[in-house]
Amino acid sequence: MGRSMSGQTRTPAKGVETSAERFQPEHLAGGMGTDIEAFAERLENYLEPDQINLVRRAYYYAEQAHDGQTRRSGEAYVTHPLAVAHILADMHMDHQSLMAAMLHDVIEDTGIPKDALVTQFGETVAELVDGVSKLTQMTFETKAEAQAENFQKMALAMARDIRVILVKLADRLHNMRTLGALAPEKRRRIAKETLEIYAPIANRLGMHSLSTEFEDLGFKAMHPMRSDLIHRAVRAARGNRKELLNKILDSLQNCLEREGLPGKVMGREKHLFGIYQKMRGKRKAFHEIMDVYAFRIIVDKPDTCYRVLGAIHSLYKPFPGRFKDYIAIPKANGYQSLHTTLFGMHGVPIEIQIRTEEMEEMANNGIAAHWVYKSKDEVINGHHARTRQWLKGVLELQQNAGNSLEFIENVKIDLFPDEVYIFTPKGRIMELPKGSTPVDFAYAVHTDVGNSCIACRVNRRLAPLSEPLESGQTVEVIRAPGARPNPAWLSFVITGKARSNIRHFLKHQRHSESIALGERLLDKVLASFDTNLGAIPESNIKQVLKDCKMELMEDLLADIGLGNRMAYVVGRRLLATEPTVDSADSASKKPAATEPESTAEKPLAIRGTEGLVVSFARCCNPIPGDPIVGYLSSGKGMVIHQENCSNLAENRHSNEKTLHLTWDKDVSGEFTVELKVELVNERGIIAQLATGITMADASIDKISVDERDGRVSVVQLVVRVRDRLHLSQLIKRIRALSGVMRITRLKN
Template sequence: MAGNLDALADRISSYLAADQVNLVRRAYYYAEQAHDGQRRRSGEAYVTHPLAVANILAEMHMDHQSLMAAMLHDVIEDTGIAKEAISSQFGETVAELVDGVSKLTQMKFENKAEAQAENFQKMALAMARDIRVILVKLADRLHNMRTLDAMPPEKSRRIARETLEIYAPIANRLGMHNMRVEFEDLGFRAMHPMRCERIRAAVRGARGNRKEIVAKIEESLQHCLEREGLPGQVSGREKHLFSIYKKMRGKRKAFADIMDVYAFRIVVDKVDTCYRVLGAVHSLYKPLPGRFKDYIAIPKANGYQSLHTTLFGMHGVPIEIQIRTQEMEDMANNGIAAHWLYKSSGDDSPRSSHARARQWVKGILELQQRAGNSLEFIESVKIDLFPDEVYVFTPKGRIMELPRGATAVDFAYAVHTDVGNTCIACRINRRLAPLSQPLESGETVEIVTAPSARPNPAWLNFVVSGKARTHIRHALKQRRHSESVSLGERLLNKALASFETDLEHIPAQRIQAVLVEYKLSEFEDLLEDVGLGNRMALVVARQLMEGSEEMELAAQAPDSEGPLAIRGTEGLVLSYAKCCTPIPGDPIVGHLSAGKGMVVHLDGCRNIAEIRTNPEKCVPLTWSREVSGEFNVELRVELEHQRGLIALLAGSVTAADANIEKISMDERDGRLSVVQMVVSVRDRVHLARVIKKLRVLMGVSRITRVRA
């Protein structure tokens, strides 16, 4: 073991001071004592694992505190040594890092999905405190993946799946390409050993046939640079197994199609040269239109920078080329860890990757606070972990990064939560556009807001970013809660009216007794349950009145207050039945449906005939005098076939100040047409005016309102 430690000490002495190297040695000896007698599954002494983790971090030139934390990362969890002991020996920072890494692996849960989600939340919190916690954790996971063969198949598959779903995307999000590739290939091998082996064999076979072409292209690119007097190093890029597998599955491509593309990287001295090299290779081979990407001017969310272009090579062979500086190369391979590599250079670009990582973590914490539960949270984070971005501009020219497929609503929430919550329309490149239109890179997006606007449930069908989804759900939950409480209060007051009282006159201790009986902590929770139809207002009213004099009197005077008045502004907890489309002025009844609140039906609707007389399921309703809103109603119009029929009908409906929501037509015979249309009106009087306008049209023989 001493030999391995000396090798590590030699490696880190190239970039760390002697006293820091000694601190790392001390941490190793402390871990060796703490883990004395413990063995890994493979039979080796346990301390080989922390040493290997430290070696992985040393390859990335991580600072001495990270290396010490790597040595000690299992001490708190496995040996019962307290955090305070580590703090007194190695300082507060190292103890915090060790504690952070330990907490990520400690908790156990009922089901795996929940466990994974909870662990992920803890990871977000740990990263927010010190980003090095996650780097130590990633190195720990990488060594575990490298030694996965010692695990039973079931467990190794579970660890591999978790690695592919969570750790590989995190490494990617932090810009750590080398680590992501290794995670993916090791995870792939553990999850699908047969598929992995077959692809590996196919790659080996294809490599022989490709050698000659790769050498020729490499030579011509190198000559081109020398001819132009540009310093640069050309190298061929190997596709790794998991990315081949993903392309074969996701894009439904054959192995041969994927291997037909040749990939090269050109590493140069400075940014200016990158663009000169781009010009040179474009004059050597013809570029493929639409395939050039400038990630130097607009870096990816994980800080990745490079120029990407695709060319038609010899014999029409497609060649993918990445052009970047040495620093960008290190940033691409080690991502956020390269921040330590360039710490002393005073250059700002690596820090931008550090700042981006922090920004992302801050966003994750915000999601965590808003999400209803851990599974909802992990769904949002997984969306944000796959960073296929589009870049759009605010009207003032600021660049915003959004996931591919993002819409104006995602953009609005990315600008600010309040902008998203009050968004009503958008302009894309100064022209009005639907909120659901996917954005393209380079577009300028402007959001139109209104102070009284609120998020629309339909937005959840098209938003793609975790932030937008979480905030919309949060706003809808808040709104649904307040509307359920308000409807519950009205329903309960109506039920109490039959006992000639209301909620204000119920003694507080009686309310408390009912809450205890229902195992609820707040009275609002009870009102919400009533509003959502989970509890019957009449039953709750009886509970509240139990033992009182009014209870006896109520039998003689049932329901003295009359039906509940509907205002049309109840929102999410009150909906109108699609089977009979009631409108103000129609006789109506309310059906309480568990979890959905109240559904308003026509009094004679056949769908509720069986429960019509059940006072616990049906509530008598009436329309309020101040009813407002638009209500849909279906009409069937029979008329003689004529040219411009739809335009005629639409003109008449518009003249009556109404809107057509849907229209369809079928011919009964060559002469007669039947038109079905859904019209939105304010009330029965307005509907009568629409029908009157339609009646005077030439050839109209019959108009009927369609009901269940």
């Protein structure tokens, strides 16, 4: 982009007609006056004379600013902005967009400041040019972080004025049409970026024509031989099918005339990249894809669409389940049409799209058609509102994302909308990406609904929160006050909104919980010196924060809670008996001759509800009643082990890292235990075992059976219990089963 692309001199790709070539009768060495006049004539179709004069003035300003700059082909550089303006004129964009297209490289390539453009052309045009210039500075080398950062800039620019991205898309399209002179490596990089970012954005904005051209040009640059091979195969297939194609087209046209329905029928070409994707993704042979005949019928109004559908269904039998009504329920990008597949003559499948002229314009130009139909509010508002809604969602993702890579990962999911349509209990339709779950649906309704979701009903039956939804289902979210997102949801949610909100909530929850744990750990240390945090002088606190390079006490407490700093070391510093050490993990640098912690202090009590910063070790699975110790793991918080856990052998004598704990008398929750049961092989013994566990009011998380010999089986169980008393009741019940020989609790 910028000088790296449009600013470089180059020649058009062989066999590619550029916008500039299409509309320029000749290339003039001494100026481009003839070309701008030809362009001005085109604009008379839809712009006012004073608006055309403004576009003309922007062109001459750009021509003067770029004076002496050339493209690699030897043409004056101004041919590029003029070609970009031609692409936007094809979409009937407004005069301000065309002016911005003419001037889009002026700020970056000629050093003219934004203020000069404000004086000459007004604030709006200058803002558009500035927005495009900022996008043009994006370098997109191979570093994923840089690409993600730049994509964030694009999202912000789109949100401020959607025309910024439209000018940028037109700029990128002309650059793609004239890639030929670049080095192969650079050509592939630009093509890859176009396929990954620009084509999906064009598609998401409903601009089908732009999106397909991006895909075909990108495909040709990335895989020239594959593209050429498919192109030749399509041309050959087209020649072989011409007769049958014309017969079907005539029969459809005659059917409309017989029924007195106004409409024109046209054949519809599949684009090369689409064929390639189907061959790769769906494992289909070329002839399978080309054996489907595709047509489009354009009519005058929506009512006629349905009448035409009835007429052609009486002409050819429809395929069951292959009808889609995108007029009543438009796609997320505003696309509207009726789709049906028919059994044609000789049994060939015929795909048909039926739509109005306005829908055709919307399908091809998407959000750009907003400016074409600005007199028809119902058309604008439907599509413009959808785009605004999407952009609002993009900004929300940006605010919640932990970093730019997480942001781009989430947005990329939402750029490929293969949708399902879900109903709320009140009949409102929600569009979600294919594969979405009830949790995705809950977050699509509202962030608070997602955060407090505990269960759901799909078509009035209770269903798992991880179950993929299907179009037409009615989903009801069951909420509970005080409920919060489950980290396990991240393993199955699909939408960027759900993913980013869950991560955002957990991050803040983790922060607040780490502060609370850090405070408890620090208070415990200070209590051993017969003091507390409230009694520490303010000057001592400020000095310790300065040494730790922190501004707030909360951040220091959070660091302690996450195990990044030792509570004992921080406590000694606060008491001004510890020398200043500028290191997060200063425990290793503590002098050997320090006072030992008081043996009279009470162990820290664990309730089992501490949340994300206190976890229970899977090696020994401690439960209430077991003697326990806590181990502070950097970045993870406190991990609780049984006192005799062999994994703690090396760290047991490290006062800074391990601390003695006790269970709170009000401990709550369920805890995991692993059991090994040896039993005699008898019919139904596993079912008896499962029933016995359920009768003991415990639940099974996991079960595996290993047959030792023909007579004995070893069953390993992971079960959930409340405490040691509950576990002993469970073991007693299992021992009472007739086939059970031995039962052991596994540790380590």
